[in-house]
Amino acid sequence: DTGVSQNPRHKITKRGQNVTFRCDPISEHNRLYWYRQTLGQGPEFLTYFQNEAQLEKSRLLSDRFSAERPKGSFSTLEIQRTEQGDSAMYLCATPFGSANTGELFFGEGSRLTVL
Amino acid sequence: AQSVTQLDSQVPVFEEAPVELRCNYSSSVSVYLFWYVQYPNQGLQLLLKYLSGSTLVKGINGFEAEFNKSQTSFHLRKPSVHISDTAEYFCAVTISGGSYIPTFGRGTSLIVHP
Numbered sequence: 001d002t003g004v005s006q007n008p009r010h011k012i013t014k015r016g017q018n019v020t021f022r023c024d025p026i027s028e029h030n031r032l033y034w035y036r037q038t039l040g041q042g043p044e045f046l047t048y049f050q051n052e053a054q055l056e057k058s059r060l061l062s063d064r065f066s067a068e069r070p071k072g073s074f075s076t077l078e079i080q081r082t083e084q085g086d087s088a089m090y091l092c093a094t095p096f097g098s099a100n101t102g103e104l105f106f107g108e109g110s111r112l113t114v115l
Numbered sequence: 116a117q118s119v120t121q122l123d124s125q126v127p128v129f130e131e132a133p134v135e136l137r138c139n140y141s142s143s144v145s146v147y148l149f150w151y152v153q154y155p156n157q158g159l160q161l162l163l164k165y166l167s168g169s170t171l172v173k174g175i176n177g178f179e180a181e182f183n184k185s186q187t188s189f190h191l192r193k194p195s196v197h198i199s200d201t202a203e204y205f206c207a208v209t210i211s212g213g214s215y216i217p218t219f220g221r222g223t224s225l226i227v228h229p
Binding site: 004031033035040041042043044045048055056091095096100101102103104105106107108109 | 119121124147149151157158159160161164166205207208209214215216217218219220221222
């Protein structure tokens with residue numbers, strides 16, 4: 001069974017505030033990915049987890065960003081001291097099926113607007 | 116590192132006309148290739164994929180794509196489009212045997228006119 005739930009779907013915040021997004025895969029996968037999508041662009045890789053371990057982080061993930069995956073199930077992405085440039089859709093994804101090919105099942109995303 | 120180029124940012128077409136959305140990738144090693152579709156206010160969903168075998172792959176909603184290794188291309192085609200095909204289409208690539216982190220193109224907006 002596949003499926004990824006993301007919350008909140010929309011978040012409007014003022015510059016300088018902290019925000020946290022949550023990703024809940026319906027079924028457990030060893031991998032979980034975070035991507036960012038800005039208007040008119042394709043998804044850009046942020047980070048991924050293999051179980052609880054965060055194995056790779058993109059240069060896009062500044063010190064203000066932190067992601068966790070306790071217990072290897074759900075994951076959170078926190079952005080501290082938000083900036084207007086952080087406004088984007090944040091996408092969570094898990095592998096589709098058991099084989100690691102890069103085929104992903106995406107959640108519907110969490111849209112962040114920083115005023 | 117791999118990269119993906121989607122040559123057209125926008126493709127307008129009339130309903131029932133054929134369409135081709137172009138995708139080129141750069142990689143010196145074997146790749147897996149994907150096309151995703153994103154309807155307005157929805158997440159990305161897989162249209163089709165090339166992992167191995169036949170270079171012509173068929174996907175959902177009547178779409179197909181052809182893997183051309185010599186031209187490093189993976190163009191998406193549909194012989195007759197519908198209004199409901201209006202959406203953003205993204206090409207993506209991963210390296211076979213690598214970390215399996217997909218790299219996406221910038222997307223092509225398909226606009227189907229009545």
